[in-house]
Amino acid sequence: MKSGLSFLIAARRCEIDELDQLARTSELVGVIGRLVHALQRERGMSNVFLASHGVRLAEQRAPQIAECLALEQEVRAGFDQLESEHHRGVGSGNGARLFSRIAWVLPGLDALPALRRRIDALELKPSQSTAAFVKLIAGLLSVVFEAADGATDPEISRLLVAMFNFMQGKEFAGQERAFGAAALAQGRSDETRRLQWQHLIESQERCFQVFVDFSGDAVLALWRESQSDATLAELERMRRRGATSAPADSALGQAWFDCCTRRIDAMRTVEDRLEADLRALCSHKTARARSELQAYRQVLDTLAPETDAALFFDDADAQAATPAQLGRHLERSVLDMVQEQSQRLQAMSDELQTVRASLNERKLVERAKGLLMAHRRMSEQEAHKMLRETAMNQGRRLVEVAESVLAMADYLPPPPR
């Protein structure tokens, strides 16, 4: 029969296993970030290539695709590693959800060669090509979301939440670039387009706000530095131009694309930094946990479990004399260590809940949107607008309105056939 000490050590080892797992997942998140960035560039180039009927950026596409392929191999290798570790029994609580996301995105990666061939053959419209890349990138980002949601260490979770929101915000910025380019090229503007554009801007800002809330000063300084006032002013001016019904202007379209690209490329420096921070945090944490376990074992070796047994009912014995009062300080320490460990685990779990709250809010808003889209045949933009306006009118937070919508699900009209 094992002693309490064995379980004290087993608890610590559980934590170390989880940190190791988290370090591997974080590594994967970093590679996914780089693949997403490369795919965003390929998406932009493919767009220009298709819109110019195969004339522009034809040469630049090949090296970009080669970069994507190399990163794709890294991501796939990371996926495989997670899967084989699960075979070996190493898994965190949300393994099923993480694997389910990976199962979803892999056919998308498998389909990339065929997509590229059709782009080569000019068989797709720019909007079709964009939609395909958007879907694939959304799948990759959902893996990052699950990784953040499954993290069991609050500090690492915090960084993963910041990272996910940054990557998602950057993706909305990339979508805005493509959307604005098409809008400015076409030249006319209507209410639907204004709404869609507004939606992309707001979605970006919401993501970057969460990123800001969850980031430290050093990263935030880098973030402000990456977004120069001049670029932002130019961006806002062109956004305003796009919202009015100006005539088609190809020079403006090009200026828009360049301005957005400068901004998005600059974001990559922040992503690099987040990736490096995450790597450093994981290795620092696992190293510390291991050395603590070592120290733990040494302390425990010096202690006899019998004394703990004698002390367990100490409160009850308060009035009765205990046989040995000697070495009291040392003797107490195993029960004290258990107490400390238990308090630390509780504090971690509390902080984790706080960090995850932002992810839960996102889930709730997405589900409320999905519900409205299904039951009222709305587009995502319309559903978002409806939630947002309700929130504004009622002076409530978006997530509160989303919660009400979900709570009222039974009262909504059935989905139209």
Place this chain on the structure above:
Amino acid sequence: MKSGLSFLIAARRCEIDELDQLARTSELVGVIGRLVHALQRERGMSNVFLASHGVRLAEQRAPQIAECLALEQEVRAGFDQLESEHHRGVGSGNGARLFSRIAWVLPGLDALPALRRRIDALELKPSQSTAAFVKLIAGLLSVVFEAADGATDPEISRLLVAMFNFMQGKEFAGQERAFGAAALAQGRSDETRRLQWQHLIESQERCFQVFVDFSGDAVLALWRESQSDATLAELERMRRRGATSAPADSALGQAWFDCCTRRIDAMRTVEDRLEADLRALCSHKTARARSELQAYRQVLDTLAPETDAALFFDDADAQAATPAQLGRHLERSVLDMVQEQSQRLQAMSDELQTVRASLNERKLVERAKGLLMAHRRMSEQEAHKMLRETAMNQGRRLVEVAESVLAMADYLPPPPR
């Protein structure tokens, strides 16, 4: 490189591993329930034995202790099994917290022989002996709490929550039995005693209410059956007598003890039923998950991953013709299966949050009480009374008041030295 299909299966296998783990933990919870029941009986007998200066129940104690020892061996074997499974890498998300609870309670089990020797030697007062058993049982119940909190299947979690609350309610009933016996024997009553008694009654009722909320009709029928109107009426009459300053009455004390014992022993039938239900649910769920995985594998064998790849960007291709429209229904099914799996996992996670909310409420109330006890040098009963009165005065729920207290922690006076 592995395909999406491998990950679809990996996700399902993760779920099966978690169910297996849950089945073992549930098994352990059942054994803990039986050990707690046996210890409650031993506590009651030791009390009478000590109060009668070793005259009464001297013979009955020995077989009761033997039963406790046998169940203790089972519980320890269950603990060891969990630990060795962790060595093999099988672990759920809250392994560290579960092990930490076990590390806490094991020295208590180690200390039982010494406690019993001191009871044999009449070295302890009844109140000291009771306090020691209360502490040990609280430690065992905290293992059950962690098991319920770590469960990843909502239906099993629901049953574990019902079970934990039932066991905890029964334990408060046991404490009330000991407390009331001492109070009636002493005969005088004061405000502190009334408050403590009231606290035990309310704590019981709160636990049984959660149990009722989380239980099905069959169990509830058994519960109502176990609590006969006659016993309950007698119980309430004696509670009322205990609250007034009646003279000491040893006959009344005995009647109280017998009435409480009838009620508590009858509760064991409900516990047995909950344990059987839990066992049946776990084996049903794991069997179903395994046969689903089997069916899954068969479907997946008939599918070529390439078709999924071709279909991933289907939305984007809506306007373009797809080469093969044949066998469409079958071809879609892998992506559909991923979609289904992901929706099912999301629904499970949502329901799990609902079930766990009741555990979180308990954690919040306990932490708010702990904070008040530390900062204002209150007893647990006083802290509970303060929270309850605030809730009543403000027309809020207990958990809301607890949340406010925790949010205001920084405003509380520092703990007295």
